[in-house]
Amino acid sequence: MSVVLAVSTVTVVGLMVGVELAVAFVVHPMTLRLPTAASLAARADGARVMGRAMPFWYIGSLVLTAVLTVLLWGTPAATATLVAVLLLTVGIVMSVVLLVPINDRSATWTADDHPADWRQQQQRWDRLHYVRVVIIVAAFVLVTVGAAMR
Structure with missing residues (x-):
């Protein structure tokens, strides 16, 4: 069971990190170079779509990592996954406090x-x-290290 959990956790957290990397270094830089109307429409749509999906993905990643930490408790691997839990928690708090308010506003913007x-x-x-x-990249690395050490 712990092998399946470790692989699942690495996969879920890794995919989340991959999506966020793509948003940071591919999608949003492209949208900022678009003309105003297209840029606003793309970012608004992205805010709505990702705003629905990412909360579940972040919470799911946190829960999986926390459960993995509990199963690894008492081993050196637990330290890595516990720090990952803390980092994912910081990422969630940062999202809710700093990013979501901007995201919610931008989801309603139009060219007019x-x-x-x-x-x-x-x-x-x-x-x-x-x-x-x-x-979250640091959290992913720690989850991967913890899963590999188990």
Whole structure:
């Protein structure tokens, strides 16, 4: 059971990290280069779609990592996965407190109805997202190390 859990946890967290890396380094840089109407539409749609999926993915990753930590408790691997739990928790808190408010606003913006500083708000979201990506990449590495050490 712990092998299946370890592989599942590495897979779920790894896929989440991959999506967030793609958003940070491919999708959002492309959308910022688009003309205003297209950029706003792309980011608004992305905010709605990802805003529905990512909470489950982040919480699922945290739960899987926490359960893996409990199963590994008393082993050196538990330290790595426990730190990963803490990092994933920081990523979730950061998302809720800093990123979601911008995301919720941008999900409603259109070419005809958006604030004058929309690009600056999107760039702020992107900068915060880069920090979150570093945090969750570190968590992923620790989950992988913990799973490999088990």
